[in-house]
Amino acid sequence: GEDVEQSLFLSVREGDSSVINCTYTDSSSTYLYWYKQEPGAGLQLLTYIFSNMDMKQDQRLTVLLNKKDKHLSLRIADTQTGDSAIYFCAEETSGTYKYIFGTGTRLKVLA
């Protein structure tokens, strides 16, 4: 069945780059998404990438997709304390509306 995995924790210093990784199993994924969840808040859509792309840049965010290895990453440049949150990757597959979420990576930014 479909499965999406992420490492649980990441700690970086303010100003450094953060790289959050995600692996998935479903080769029929069409779109892959990154969401941010701050404490007590909902899921905020950050960005997404179509499966036939290998990179997408949006201001401080860079998404890399290796479709062969089914590996997705989110790079946050110049990480700030306000970036501290849980980051979820999610996949959407052809013919379905549902998202399959990863476990979430808790990013802690140290001042």
Added chain:
Amino acid sequence: EPEVTQTPSHQVTQMGQEVILRCVPISNHLYFYWYRQILGQKVEFLVSFYNNEISEKSEIFDDQFSVERPDGSNFTLKIRSTKLEDSAMYFCASSEDLGTGTYEQYFGPGTRLTVT
């Protein structure tokens, strides 16, 4: 910026009671979803809804669950007879057909359901 809203933010109920969780999706969106997140676990898909009917549901969404769009703005999730294991954060989401092939889902802040 338009957003999805959910009420209540926290609901405490006794086992066996019925609960209704309410959501107001973004006004021009036509696709609606419920997900849940048990504490410390993944966000799990429950159901999607379009054109006044369920499009897809997961194995979690059994006969105890139902969804409804009672008017032009609300989208509700009803749990008929709550169990302890229904305790979770429930997220509502909505999306529109952008014609690009993607249905970016926008999530509400969630309702924390505690079953005692």
